[in-house]
Amino acid sequence: MTTPASAKTTPPTGAVVPALKEPPPTEYDGCFGCGDQASDGIRLKHTGLDGKVAETAFTVVEAHQGAPGLAHGGILAAALDEALGSVAWMLGKRYVTGRLETDFLTPVPVGSTVQLRAWCTGVDGRKAYLEGEGHVDGKLAVRAAALFIEVPEEHFEERP
Ligand SMILES: CCCCCCCCCCCC(=O)SCCNC(=O)CCNC(=O)[C@H](O)C(C)(C)COP(=O)(O)OP(=O)(O)OC[C@H]1O[C@@H](n2cnc3c(N)ncnc32)[C@H](O)[C@@H]1OP(=O)(O)O
Numbered sequence: 001m002t003t004p005a006s007a008k009t010t011p012p013t014g015a016v017v018p019a020l021k022e023p024p025p026t027e028y029d030g031c032f033g034c035g036d037q038a039s040d041g042i043r044l045k046h047t048g049l050d051g052k053v054a055e056t057a058f059t060v061v062e063a064h065q066g067a068p069g070l071a072h073g074g075i076l077a078a079a080l081d082e083a084l085g086s087v088a089w090m091l092g093k094r095y096v097t098g099r100l101e102t103d104f105l106t107p108v109p110v111g112s113t114v115q116l117r118a119w120c121t122g123v124d125g126r127k128a129y130l131e132g133e134g135h136v137d138g139k140l141a142v143r144a145a146a147l148f149i150e151v152p153e154e155h156f157e158e159r160p
Pocket residue numbers: 008026028031033081082085095096097098099126127147149150151156
């Protein structure tokens with residue numbers, strides 16, 4: 001599998017790849033990535049695990065356009081962030097994205113369904129290394145590598 005990871009998103013030697021605990025625990029209704037109540041959200045739904053690879057999908061609609069008829073790169077990056085984030089949380093702790101590196105390989109037209117896959121490449125202390133990719137009609141369209149950082153519960157306390 002080709003990796004898009006840089007030195008900052010490549011796990012160090014000795015990092016372990018833990019088993020994932022299904023389902024992902026982050027079902028916050030207001031989440032842009034997965035929330036049912038986020039009216040402008042992309043509503044990614046975890047659809048299962050293939051070994052250590054989590055699978056999900058979303059369909060690009062007009063509201064996601066950048067150039068006419070094409071998905072905005074930020075939407076695709078957000079979808080990858082969500083997919084990787086769900087895998088991080090299936091490691092059993094709370095994580096946030098510290099760094100997200102994204103390659104955009106082909107334009108993604110409105111109406112496309114992007115099939116996303118994400119997996120962990122290693123955990124080292126508070127750092128979790130994740131990778132993922134999105135295919136459209138069987139063709140690799142986007143991919144990402146990320147560093148997630150474990151945070152305490154208080155990180156998610158509501159702010160004024
Ligand atoms: C209620 C349910 C809701 C559930 C909601 C779940 C939503 C999930 C959504 C998907 C995921 C997201 O989008 S999360 C949202 C986007 N992300 C964020 O908002 C994160 C904002 N950033 C932060 O809060 C902070 O910077 C942290 C937590 C990432 C790190 O701060 P910290 O805790 O003080 O730790 P710090 O010492 O700085 O860093 C720890 C180690 O990580 C390294 N490190 C930190 N950041 C980076 C980085 N960008 N690139 C490289 N390395 C980094 C440091 O060098 C250090 O390495 P060493 O010296 O130890 O070697």
